[in-house]
Amino acid sequence: MKYYTNKMSRGNTLLPLFRELGIENEIEQIEVDYAHIHDPEYLSINPMGKVPCLVDGASVISETAAIYAYLTDKYHAKGLAPALDDPRRGEYLKWLFFCHGPMTEYMDIKTLQVSAEQIEQRRSSLSMGNEAAFFAFLKQGMQYADPYLTGEQFTAADLYLAYWIAFAVQFKVLPYLDEFKPFMERIKQRESVRDIDWIQQL
Numbered sequence: 001m002k003y004y005t006n007k008m009s010r011g012n013t014l015l016p017l018f019r020e021l022g023i024e025n026e027i028e029q030i031e032v033d034y035a036h037i038h039d040p041e042y043l044s045i046n047p048m049g050k051v052p053c054l055v056d057g058a059s060v061i062s063e064t065a066a067i068y069a070y071l072t073d074k075y076h077a078k079g080l081a082p083a084l085d086d087p088r089r090g091e092y093l094k095w096l097f098f099c100h101g102p103m104t105e106y107m108d109i110k111t112l113q114v115s116a117e118q119i120e121q122r123r124s125s126l127s128m129g130n131e132a133a134f135f136a137f138l139k140q141g142m143q144y145a146d147p148y149l150t151g152e153q154f155t156a157a158d159l160y161l162a163y164w165i166a167f168a169v170q171f172k173v174l175p176y177l178d179e180f181k182p183f184m185e186r187i188k189q190r191e192s193v194r195d196i197d198w199i200q201q202l
């Protein structure tokens with residue numbers, strides 16, 4: 001598999017997943033220089049000119065959450081995703097897509113310093129609703145994590161959410177609430193994130 005990424009990108013969220021799946025050696029990592037990401041050569045792989053992007057034979061998979069879902073299903077024997085007929089699969093998918101949609105939207109809105117008034121005007125069409133709704137959802141998930149988001153089984157959704165929380169906290173767009181800490185401390189113990197300083201430094 002070929003994995004197109006940039007060291008300063010959300011492609012980094014996939015590195016601990018490769019480790020958890022034990023597939024680092026099956027991945028050829030290709031660094032895409034941002035100065036050339038909109039050149040025809042890379043656009044022929046991902047017309048959006050974005051990383052990360054995974055190429056597995058004839059399949060070209062962009063969108064980080066899709067790569068997460070694809071790999072955990074491809075290597076389902078590793079047990080990082082509830083099986084297709086497992087009732088917890090819905091919750092697992094919910095968290096993967098929460099990260100991809102509302103969580104990244106929240107980060108963009110905070111970074112762009114969109115006002116509370118503007119958010120309220122667009123609340124019904126924003127995927128996160130408003131800040132209060134976003135935090136209510138996240139806090140409830142953390143509160144019910146026992147010990148992980150879907151229960152006993154550690155899944156790729158735990159890893160993906162923890163990565164985004166750490167990222168947002170380090171970028172100072174998300175407060176490190178007490179409600180997040182027990183969950184984050186559990187994830188920090190995973191061997192796959194032991195050398196990721198900005199997760200460990202939380």
Ligand SMILES: N[C@@H](CCC(=O)N[C@@H](CS)C(=O)NCC(=O)O)C(=O)O
Binds near residue numbers: 009010049062063064
């Ligand atoms: N929806 C995509 C977004 C990917 C994305 O925005 N990647 C950024 C790096 S974090 C990028 O490639 N930026 C380069 C550019 O737009 O020129 C995903 O979640 O994978």
